[in-house]
Amino acid sequence: MSEHLTVVNHPLVQHKLSLMRDKETSTAVFRQLLREISHLLAYEVTRGLPMTTRAIETPLKVMDAPVLDGRKLALVSILRAGNGLLDGMLDLIPSARVGFVGLYRDEETLKPVQYYCKLPGELSDRLVIAVDPMLATGNSSVAAIDLIKEKGATDIRFLCLLAAPEGVARMKEAHPDVPIVTASLDEKLNELGYIVPGLGDAGDRMFGTK
Known part of the structure; x- marks a missing residue:
């Protein structure tokens, strides 16, 4: 991945995101939608993973079949809201190593x-995908990436549901080598640092807290 920002405009992603933005959407439905949309975003953020082949036997013949190469990738959830994206990604990549950064x-x-x-070992040999639904000011995301790099990671991608221009700019300034994948680049931050139009506080919407 080379572009610093990738906005996933797939119709299913955009439809599910609109349902999540609706303030009338219940906690249970919001959580389910987040899991579903994370499957679709995982497809994009894992594009270009290194591949190799191994010999397998189908019911018809032996073939050299494409399989993932290298160490298992690492998923790092930026707590607490990152866990919503993490759960869906683990559905698709169950063998991934998992870390957590609490901010x-x-x-x-x-x-x-x-x-x-708490991060997995040998990060220098792994693709690391950091997940957090909201890239708002970018301060937490930058701090999380700082910690991940301190543990040796060099190949890092950042996955979020929504991004504000201010957060994207902050991340690009601090970590220009970390591409961002998101479902939407929203308008701006308000005076409280919340993304507008946004969807409110992702953690509160997901866990039913205020």
Whole structure:
């Protein structure tokens, strides 16, 4: 992947995203839609994975069949909302190694505060996909990528549901080598640092909290 920002315009992605934006959508339905949309986004963010072949025998003949090459990739959830994307991606990539970075946003400074970090080993040999539904100010995402790079990762992609222009710019400035895949580039951030039109707080919508 070379483009810094990829917006997935697939009709199913856009339809499901519209349902998620609707404030009348229930927690249960929101959670199910997030899982479904993560399947579709996973398809895009894993494009270009290295491949090799191995000999297998079909019912008709022996063939050299394409299979994934190299170490198992790593998925890193930026807590807590990242877990919604993580669950859907693990449906498709069950053998992936999984890590977690816990960050919360100080509501006054909008700066990220770390409270947890547990990552898989040997990240230098793995593709690492960091997941968080919202790329808003970009501060938390940049901090999470900082931590992942400190653990040795060099091949990193960032997957989100929504992105604000401010967050994309912040990520490009701090980590120009990390491509971003998203379902939508929204208009802007409001004065509270929320994406507009957005869908509210993804964690609250997913877990039914306020």
